[in-house]
Amino acid sequence: MPAINDQALDQLFREARTFNHYTDEPVAESDLHAIWDLMKMAPTSANQMPARLVWCVSQESKAKLAACATGTNGEKILAAPVSVVIGMDTEFHEYLPELFPHVDAKSWFTGNAELRQASAFRNSTLQGAYFIMAARALGLGTGPMSGFDAGAVDKAFFADQPSVHANFISTLGHGDVSTLHERLPRPAFEKFNRIA
Template structure:
């Protein structure tokens, strides 16, 4: 990173490294457990992420017990089962399609909100989009705790939802393995350059 680029960012460079440049998507973890205190600290940080109309539809299910882990494994693609079984903690990140029930009572006075919430399809689409936005922040929160995250979408959403969320209110979006990182044994893939991604009109 050049001096100019460093000066343009207010976040300390070691924090930039922790959250972005040195962070890796993890497939293997050290044996240390992930504590409830760590998870709560992660959530208390990432709950400030932006969502449309402050809807906050993300719900997190921590899969800790052997029975729950075995159930989850049945819904994962073959390539994700072994690393999930070995991870200290796995979280199911899901969207709550009835997120509006948790909004302040004054919220329906926002123009158009009442009609929007009355439409289940629009509500479900908004829940999915905004929960995925929150999921990205959740990964950053895991990294901020000095842990590594291994987000996965390789699972059968229909069977996972039927098993873990049979009332239909929640819809699984991402399964994330969490733990203390071990050094990656393969080189990092390149990223697109600024010129390849950013255009001004």
């Protein structure tokens, strides 16, 4: 498989930024579908796919989500074209006969709530990262955040799905590059890595 070119690497990693402000350019519903169609193809353990997304596009739904946020996150949620709840379904194993049909993977998790919780958190976090990368690949920006009351988000958005819980939130739109601050430092390989 050939390496992707420098322009793509810049867009996905080297020049990509986290956004707190967006332009007025709208995000179409087709963009949301396009993000999902990319992120769903990325790997999760045993194809678990525990992420459950709520795409808040109306002011009403964004206001409901903003009410669950802390600090200035509420303002960011309200101002963004779209705000997204990345949730995790701890009963993801119920779908494994469909998503991982060649072995009885459901039995690995049946009766083991602790394992399901750990797997749902780990793999929905992966899917949240894939969401960010898919959005970048499609020319959109994101603003992931963890400053919110998870219980309040669960009550507001997942009351009818008691096995689904909020993992994190992200805003989504066409990032306003004029509002970006200087890029924060990134460490050299030797600082946080070792080859064993």
